[in-house]
Amino acid sequence: MPREDHIEFEGTVEEACGGGQYRITLDKTGQKVLAQLNGRMKRHHIRVIPGDRVKVALSPYDTSHGLIVFRGKMG
Secondary structure (H helix, E strand, C coil): CCCCCCEEEEEEEEEECHHHEEEEEECCCCCEEEEEECHHHHHCCCCCCCCEEEEEEECCCCCCEEEEEEEEEEC
């Protein structure tokens, strides 16, 4: 169930940084954010690589960090 206090955006993974962090470029704004996998994706060992399309949940208080909540197809 999605959280009501987060804002979801779609974007593309640009690079995989160390420590489970990913740099993502958002589609609508072009903003680059730093995000990590949410708990369910970690638990099910879902892999995210550069070039993947993802949904990112951002907090309205700090829009530079987020959680990856869904991984789509490449390209």
